[in-house]
Amino acid sequence: MSIVSALKGDLPQQARSLYRQLLRQGERFETYGFREYAKRRTRDAFREHMGAQDPREIQGLIQKGLKELQVMKRQTVISQFYQLDRLVVEGGMSGKQTGKSGDITRQKDTGWD
16 A cells, blocks of 8 residues: 555545534634634635645645644634623623623613613
């Protein structure tokens, strides 16, 4: 068995694993916009290079993806330092926690009445 044929069997598995890791890491962003951007960017990048056949090109793309994964891991840690209220599009309960025992209460926005 040659090295090229061994890599052909291993590269698709590495690519799928990297894809899953990137999507999982993207879900860890606290901010809705960053979370959705990370998922969309991951999907688009993998779709763009879906037809790549050259093992060297594929290995280069995997290395680039691993670097992006490391950046994403650092950014998700940083994003957890700055927690904001959930947006309406995220679903679930929203509002400021000002009630007793952590209850969610609605606060009226000031401004246009």
